[in-house]
Amino acid sequence: IVFYEGRNYMGRHWECSSDCMDTFRHFNCCNSMRVSGGHWVAYEKPHYMGYQYILGPGDYPDYHSWMGFNSCIRSCQMFPPYRGSYKMRLYNRPEMMGHMMEFMDDCPNVYERFHYRDIYSCNVMEGYWIFYEHPNYRGRQYFMRPGMYRSCGDWGGFNPMIGSFRRMRTNM
Numbered sequence: 144i145v146f147y148e149g150r151n152y153m154g155r156h157w158e159c160s161s162d163c164m165d166t167f168r169h170f171n172c173c174n175s176m177r178v179s180g181g182h183w184v185a186y187e188k189p190h191y192m193g194y195q196y197i198l199g200p201g202d203y204p205d206y207h208s209w210m211g212f213n214s215c216i217r218s219c220q221m222f223p224p225y226r227g228s229y230k231m232r233l234y235n236r237p238e239m240m241g242h243m244m245e246f247m248d249d250c251p252n253v254y255e256r257f258h259y260r261d262i263y264s265c266n267v268m269e270g271y272w273i274f275y276e277h278p279n280y281r282g283r284q285y286f287m288r289p290g291m292y293r294s295c296g297d298w299g300g301f302n303p304m305i306g307s308f309r310r311m312r313t314n315m
Contacts, residue, residue: 144183144198146216147175150205162220165189173216176203182313184286185209186218193217195284195299197273197311210284222271222286224313229270231287233305235259237294239266249309252278261303265292271311274298278306286311 148154148170157169160180166173167189176185178200187193196209196216203209228247235241235257244257254260262274267289276282285298287308295303 144181144185144219144221145177145179146170146173147177148172150174152177152202152204159219164191164218166217166219172214174205174214176209176216177201178203181221182224182311184220184222185216186220187213187215189217191218191220192299195286197284197286199313210281222288222311222313225271225311226313227269229272229310230268231270231272232266232268233257233262234264234266235261237263239264239291239293246308251280251307253305253307254278260306262295262305263303264294265298266290267292271313273309273311274300274305275307275309276304280307280309282306 145156145158147156152175155170178198183198185196194212198209206214230247232243232245234243250256267287272287274285287298292298
């Protein structure tokens with residue numbers, strides 16, 4: 144992945160090929176990126192915190208093209224290719240309590256399928272997933288690795304509102 148300070152791949156740049164907890168020493172701001180290999184999660188803050196942006200191979204000429212809220216990228220992680228099956232359980236209460244529904248495919252509108260607007264906990268059993276704050280894959284993004292998420296804070300959310308989700312497909 145190559146980070147550029149200017150839009151349209153201009154200005155100072157830095158190429159990264161592995162996880163980086165703090166990009167500050169390499170560039171001041173990020174207004175464009177090129178991902179030539181792998182799949183990445185870029186974070187607004189150091190130590191993999193703040194807004195998350197899931198990036199596949201391609202060109203991103205400005206921060207709007209990766210659904211960025213600003214030009215601040217302060218850490219990044221590569222995640223491995225995955226070619227297995229996908230499975231997760233969503234719950235309308237914290238600690239895997241309340242109404243549960245199991246999913247193995249993408250969902251453009253959580254309320255239409257689950258009948259709840261808020262997802263308080265989740266068990267990702269197989270595959271990598273992306274949660275979106277709003278329906279139709281819009282808004283804040285949350286990268287979900289296999290594991291138990293007992294509250295929305297466990298995946299970096301400030302509130303339990305999830306409008307849509309999809310499988311992170313790396314074998315495209």
